[in-house]
Amino acid sequence: MKILNAQQIYEADKNTIANQQITSDELMERAATQLFNWMHLRLQGAPVKIQLFCGIGNNGGDGLVLARQLQKHGYLINVHVVNYSENRSHDFLLNLDRLKERKVWPNFIGPKDELPKIDKEDIIVDAIFGIGLNRAPDDWVTEIIKHLNNSKAFVLSVDIPSGLFVDKAPENGDSIVRANQVLSFQLPKLIFFLPQTGIYSNQWELLDIGLDQVYLNAVENEYELIGKNEVLQWYKPREKFSHKGTYGHSLIIGGSYGKIGAVLLASDACLNTGSGLVTAYIPTCGYIPMQTALPEAMVITDSTEKMVSKIQFDIIPTVIGLGIGIGQNEVTVKALKEFLSTNKIPLVIDADALNIISKHKEFLKMIPAKSVLTPHPRELERLIGSWKDDFEKLEKAKAFSIKFNLIVVIKGAHTITLCDGKGYVNTTGNPGMATAGSGDVLTGMITGLIAQGYDSLRATVFAIYLHGRSGDLAVEKCGYQALTASEIIDFIGDAFLDLFKVQEVSDLKEDTE
């Protein structure tokens, strides 16, 4: 599903109005009717007080239409207009008149006015700012937002939590509404998925307002939200007359004394993802544990007991997963340099191999094009330098990925894959997956899909989806705390099977609780 920027959303709006021959206030009516239906379905006429806080733009206009519809259906409403500008939008004014025609007189709040009383049993509708916010709110507006946040009432935000910019980081957390629920129009917004801005939307859901499909299909989006629909179309079914050679040979290179388990997890995940053959390249000390714990994998040992000292093998792998548990010993650094200087096979690079590369940036040029880098935040920082906010992080990582022609994975609650200037935002996974070895499993899974002939980008995005889905299925059985990396591997098969189950509504909404 496409994630559009603010300018593109306005374009979608314009195209809809032109192509469907409707007026802008008819589109607003449509949007707000969806808001009303959502609330009415849940409230069923309950006598709860609904306090609507509306701005003076179209987000506020949505709030006014919603107020009118709620009042028509007998709900108890209090409408407040946060009067932050004289520059009121046309559709706001139109709907203000329509509300007054129904004898509803909003309470206008200006800079010096007393703030309305809010009880914790009330419902707050936040329609102060939408995607039109273009500067930090004034101090007195911030005070109103703080008042809403401190009220303990349930907050429902229209389109986005007021005070967030759509395309850049906010300056002051106090001026952002903390929404229990966001009802966003048709398209997900990037801010729902970034750690700094995602915290303001406890749950979000999309309301289809019938925006022009021709425009939506044609528009070039910088970010894409990845759910089941997106990955399912890439799935490669198994052929009847295929054999293990059809599904590639993955080589997992890594391990050091005390960290053989990382290679074990990656190799196991790689096999469970469908790689035809898996060979592990590890220091000698790992030979027996690997062969015992994972009989399906083949093992090549380094000549050194406790670390990788020379990367040499006589097999021809399809793809190589490199770096898990490998350590940063000088001998290993040298081995890595020698290996990279001649290797032409696509790589999936993780963990200490990334840290070594961060210290020896000259290695970057030796990595085959479209290889995959899977850093966690600290590893990413070592690679690209620090950032001031999530948006700068994305821009820096994107520039880095373009410069070296690599695929960069930014791991997080919503892992984002960057390739050729575009970002793919994952929707699966849960906090239980923040556990030792989870990253090793992901590296094995990406490697396993590349081995089977998926191109590196699809393999990465698909593996991240499956990895998160495995974790989501596993957590239903064991809970967040007891979820281990091995458990994630156990559910990879279920995650594949789950691809063919009917799409769930939960793909379109999120609960970050």
Ligand SMILES: NC(=O)C1=CN([C@@H]2O[C@H](COP(=O)(O)OP(=O)(O)OC[C@H]3O[C@@H](n4cnc5c(N)ncnc54)[C@H](OP(=O)(O)O)[C@@H]3O)[C@@H](O)[C@H]2O)[C@@H](O)CC1
């Ligand atoms: N296609 C869709 O998705 C549909 C979208 N719809 C709805 O429209 C919403 C966008 O509406 P919007 O463009 O009128 O902007 P909104 O956020 O209401 O802001 C109002 C104005 O405030 C101003 N302003 C900015 N920052 C400020 C500040 N700090 N302090 C004071 N003033 C500030 C700025 O005007 P300026 O002062 O710059 O001239 C801005 O224009 C969208 O979120 C959705 O709810 C639906 O109705 C239909 C379909």
Ligand SMILES: [K+]
């Ligand atoms: K809002």
